[in-house]
Amino acid sequence: MTTTDDLPAVPEAGDETVAHGAASGQPERVAFGRNPRHFGIDPGEPWPDDVPKDQDDTHWRFENDPAGARRAELKIAFCWTLTVLASIALAIVYIDGANTQAAGICWGIAFLGLGIGMLMWARDLLPGHEVTASRGHHDVCAEVDRIAVAESLSRGTEPMARRPFLFKMMGAVGGIFGLATIFPLASLGPRPHTDLYKTDWTGGVRALNEDGNPIRPGDIPVNGILTVFPEVDGQPSTDALSPTLLINVGDAPFKIPPSRTGWNIGGLVAFSKICTHAGCPASLYNVQTHQLICPCHQSTFDVLDDCNPVFGPASRSLPQLPIGTDAEGYVIATEGYQEAVGPGFWNRG
Numbered sequence: 472m473t474t475t476d477d478l479p480a481v482p483e484a485g486d487e488t489v490a491h492g493a494a495s496g497q498p499e500r501v502a503f504g505r506n507p508r509h510f511g512i513d514p515g516e517p518w519p520d521d522v523p524k525d526q527d528d529t530h531w532r533f534e535n536d537p538a539g540a541r542r543a544e545l546k547i548a549f550c551w552t553l554t555v556l557a558s559i560a561l562a563i564v565y566i567d568g569a570n571t572q573a574a575g576i577c578w579g580i581a582f583l584g585l586g587i588g589m590l591m592w593a594r595d596l597l598p599g600h601e602v603t604a605s606r607g608h609h610d611v612c613a614e615v616d617r618i619a620v621a622e623s624l625s626r627g628t629e630p631m632a633r634r635p636f637l638f639k640m641m642g643a644v645g646g647i648f649g650l651a652t653i654f655p656l657a658s659l660g661p662r663p664h665t666d667l668y669k670t671d672w673t674g675g676v677r678a679l680n681e682d683g684n685p686i687r688p689g690d691i692p693v694n695g696i697l698t699v700f701p702e703v704d705g706q707p708s709t710d711a712l713s714p715t716l717l718i719n720v721g722d723a724p725f726k727i728p729p730s731r732t733g734w735n736i737g738g739l740v741a742f743s744k745i746c747t748h749a750g751c752p753a754s755l756y757n758v759q760t761h762q763l764i765c766p767c768h769q770s771t772f773d774v775l776d777d778c779n780p781v782f783g784p785a786s787r788s789l790p791q792l793p794i795g796t797d798a799e800g801y802v803i804a805t806e807g808y809q810e811a812v813g814p815g816f817w818n819r820g
């Protein structure tokens with residue numbers, strides 16, 4: 472059984488060698504030149520049982536093999552050169568029309584080279600051991616312990632600084648690869664400007680059903696619901712944000728915000744059909760509760776209360792369209808939507 476007498480003395484900071492096991496002729500690797508506090512051990516205390524006595528957090532794979540380390544460096548440089556070339560190719564691909572397959576191959580090679588290079592650096596040229604620290608005492612952390620932890624962390628940069636060639640190359644690779652990642656922004660297409668906030672509904676535009684026929688208020692019975700579209704060149708608009716629901720709530724108590732007085736025709740109200748969560752058509756109407764339900768994620772909107780969401784992931788109400796009738800008695804929009812339609816959350820506070 473091991474006793475503390477068998478354990479090595481704690482090396483003092485600044486020691487260069489501790490030949491633990493040297494008597495066998497095979498010097499063992501042990502912790503050198505470190506503050507024992509890095510292992511949670513107070514100087515002068517016997518080495519505790521819960522800390523392996525021969526652990527070393529400074530050893531790395533090619534520490535004693537300069538030629539091997541050089542070969543590892545060259546392999547890493549090769550990987551990162553591939554990343555650079557693939558990044559340049561990626562830029563050229565985008566300038567030359569952004570072929571999707573070619574761009575994908577370039578991305579793959581660039582990421583692969585970068586990743587493999589970093590893995591090799593970590594595996595071959597950096598210390599990568601698990602280090603066990605003593606559980607120690609769970610007192611208030613002393614200043615000396617905090618300094619030891621800071622020292623221990625700062626020692627982590629030393630192995631990297633030891634490789635100035637790789638360090639500089641990593642900076643260059645990061646810059647070129649970073650620049651290459653800007654090119655895919657071109658795939659976002661033209662800027663939408665204000666298109667996201669506009670629909671084909673404007674003042675005086677008639678509401679048409681899907682067959683292209685205009686609607687009179689009496690066409691929709693109490694508790695009836697109909698999807699309508701703004702008339703564009705005599706046809707129902709195909710604009711994705713324009714589908715609107717005409718709902719006849721009859722005599723049900725309908726809360727009308729003061730700012731929306733006159734936006735309805737009796738019990739007939741119009742709300743956007745585009746769910747404010749993710750843009751699905753909110754088209755299931757529960758006549759018992761006067762609620763609209765979106766089938767995608769079950770957001771539920773209370774039609775009698777300004778189409779506010781009462782359940783589900785949608786966080787804002789369905790926009791209301793102000794409606795009236797024209798000289799021939801057909802339903803028209805008296806204005807366009809006054810707020811963003813659909814999942815236009817970026818337009819909200």
Ligand code: FES
Pocket residue numbers: 746747748749750751765766767768769770783784785
């Ligand atoms: S899109 Fe309607 S709830 Fe998600």
